[in-house]
Amino acid sequence: MQQVKIIECPRDAMQGIKEWIPTEQKVQYLQSLLRCGFDTIDFGSFVSPKAIPQMQDTAEVLSKLDLSATNSKLLAIIANLRGAEDAVKHPEIDYLGYPFSISENFQMRNTHKTIAESLVLLQEILNLAHKNNKEVVAYLSMGFGNPYGDPWNVEIVGEWTEKLSAMGVKILSLSDTVGSSTPDIISYLFSNLIPKYPHIEFGAHLHTTPNAWHEKVDAAYKAGCRRFDGAIQGFGGCPMAKDELTGNMPTEKMLSYFTAEKISCNINPMSFESAHNEATKIFTKYH
Numbered sequence: 001m002q003q004v005k006i007i008e009c010p011r012d013a014m015q016g017i018k019e020w021i022p023t024e025q026k027v028q029y030l031q032s033l034l035r036c037g038f039d040t041i042d043f044g045s046f047v048s049p050k051a052i053p054q055m056q057d058t059a060e061v062l063s064k065l066d067l068s069a070t071n072s073k074l075l076a077i078i079a080n081l082r083g084a085e086d087a088v089k090h091p092e093i094d095y096l097g098y099p100f101s102i103s104e105n106f107q108m109r110n111t112h113k114t115i116a117e118s119l120v121l122l123q124e125i126l127n128l129a130h131k132n133n134k135e136v137v138a139y140l141s142m143g144f145g146n147p148y149g150d151p152w153n154v155e156i157v158g159e160w161t162e163k164l165s166a167m168g169v170k171i172l173s174l175s176d177t178v179g180s181s182t183p184d185i186i187s188y189l190f191s192n193l194i195p196k197y198p199h200i201e202f203g204a205h206l207h208t209t210p211n212a213w214h215e216k217v218d219a220a221y222k223a224g225c226r227r228f229d230g231a232i233q234g235f236g237g238c239p240m241a242k243d244e245l246t247g248n249m250p251t252e253k254m255l256s257y258f259t260a261e262k263i264s265c266n267i268n269p270m271s272f273e274s275a276h277n278e279a280t281k282i283f284t285k286y287h
Ligand SMILES: CC(=O)SCCNC(=O)CCNC(=O)[C@H](O)C(C)(C)COP(=O)(O)OP(=O)(O)OC[C@H]1O[C@@H](n2cnc3c(N)ncnc32)[C@H](O)[C@@H]1OP(=O)(O)O
Pocket: 012, 015, 045, 046, 047, 048, 049, 050, 051, 052, 077, 079, 080, 082, 083, 084, 099, 110, 111, 112, 141, 177, 237, 238, 239, 240
């Protein structure tokens, strides 16, 4: 049976919520996700509390998680060396996620860096992660275009993939930060890049409007992508790009697609239903 990895992103779902979600609530939600069987949970971030106030309790949340009965790996987003240094101190964290933007405007908006500075930082993060036996997931943010008028085309995506591959990136997630991807572009990028870089695991971090999810997932899967990010009920999105915010790829929709295609995601349906209920509770209470 074919298999895909599902990466659940509660961090992406929660990070833009203005109202403070108490630490215990975050822990309870994450605990329900840890029972589902997700390959990886993008659970928090070590970034500036001024930039993303909601995630400032990530270390405390981590210290309260019971990880004894889960097979899911943990991923934390970092946006500078300080965050990476904080994250590598935690043995429970497997992956450092770094949002490398191929839009100059978005890199500046998200991390106050130029693309050139971000590239230097990414190399430092890779070195630090590898020294600490952790892997880096690099996100190619604005990988499907950007709303700022910065140059974008599939050749630019190809050039950045080449550079990041040469630097030692092993997991590269093409990120549709504002939901501007189309099935044609998704299909073109994955079907060209995956065979060209067999040592890289490519992922799809797609955002979508409610009606476009199916054609996007279908295009990515059929083009060879086997790693999919999502968030239950499509909650969230990047607040740094909020002018154009579209939701995350809804996990339950992806699961319905893969079930219909007889592709295994290793998700326990009853645990997923409980986590789905937890998500409803948390995201109807906090906005
Ligand atoms: C597409 C996505 O969804 S990606 C995820 C969402 N985006 C993010 O998480 C990006 C978050 N961005 C950031 O954290 C910031 O832009 C930074 C830290 C990378 C850069 O911001 P700058 O303002 O240039 O950083 P600078 O080094 O000047 O620090 C600003 C403040 O943040 C604090 N800070 C910086 N980095 C960190 C960190 N990793 N952890 C905690 N605090 C930090 C500093 O202490 C400083 O605080 P102070 O003003 O009280 O002295």
